[in-house]
Amino acid sequence: MGSVALAEELLLLAYDDESGRATGSHIGLDLGMAAAVLVELALAGRIAYVGGTLVVTNSAPTGEPIADEVLTRVVADTPHTPSSWLQRLRHGLRDRVLADLCAKNVICDVDETTADGYIHLHRYPTIDPSVEADVRDRLSRALIGDDQPDERTAALATLIGAVRMEPTLGLTGADVRAAHEQLEKISDHAGFTGTVSMEESSIRPSVALVVAVLVKAIQTALGTAKA
Incomplete structure (x- = not known):
């Protein structure tokens, strides 16, 4: 695993570095982060998609706190569909991810709660830009490259495309559409969309299958699934 988890990478991209506030679709980000945690477990060889549900194949901890908390939940619960897990995990996950990044001193919590305590406001500006800079560089x-990215980066790119987070990459106008098309190509070549067979994909079939069903679940939840 990298220095930060996939869900944390998505959140860093979605939050403005200076204002410390989220941009774009809140529900899209929450669904994307929930999917990212499950993809993290698939990358670590802990879960797989079998018979329409996500199941645990290895219950050993990964060492990533949020992923391990979710792994414990999946182990203890009955098998559920990818869509069900996205809905189960997205509530409260953002606060958990924000707290984790604060603990790593990547961002900080600026409490702007009013003196009477009736209005609770928090901002999370960046204090260590190197982490997000690495994500954006990847x-x-x-x-812009011709080579297929590694599994982790391909999965991140696919999730960004699924929740339509292209504007967080600093793009506007026609560049947003062009970026979305490129993200879809990365997803296609990785075998996440079914247009390329698992055998031809450079991504492990077990990982590709988990990413594919989670992306479909996100698009269905957001109403963007293709007919």
């Missing part, structure tokens, strides 16, 4: 190389 994505930039994936978007």
Whole structure:
């Protein structure tokens, strides 16, 4: 695993560095982060998609706190569909991810709660920009390069495309559409969409299958699934 988890990478991209506030669709981000935690477990060889549900294949901890908390939940619960897990995990996950990044001193919690305590406001400006810079560099190389990115970066790119977070990459106008098309190509070549067979994909089939069903679940939840 990297220095930060996939869900944390998505959140860093979605939050403005200076204002410390989220941009874009809140529900899209929450669904994307829930999917990212499950993808993290698939990358670590802990879960798989079997018979329409996500099941645990290895219950050993990964060492990533949020992923391990979710792994414990999946182990203890009955099998559920990818859509069900996205809904179960997205509530409260953002606060957990924000707290984790604060503990790592990547962002800080600026409490602007009013003196009477009736209005609770928090901002999370960046204090260590190097982490997000690494994420953006990986994505930039994936978007402009001819080589298929590694599993982790391909999965991140696919999730960004699924929740339509292209504007967080600093793009506007026609560039947003062009980036979305490139993200879809990365997803296609990785075998996440069914247009490329699992055998031809450079991504492990077990991982590709988990990412594919989670992306479909996100798009269905957001009403963007293709007919």
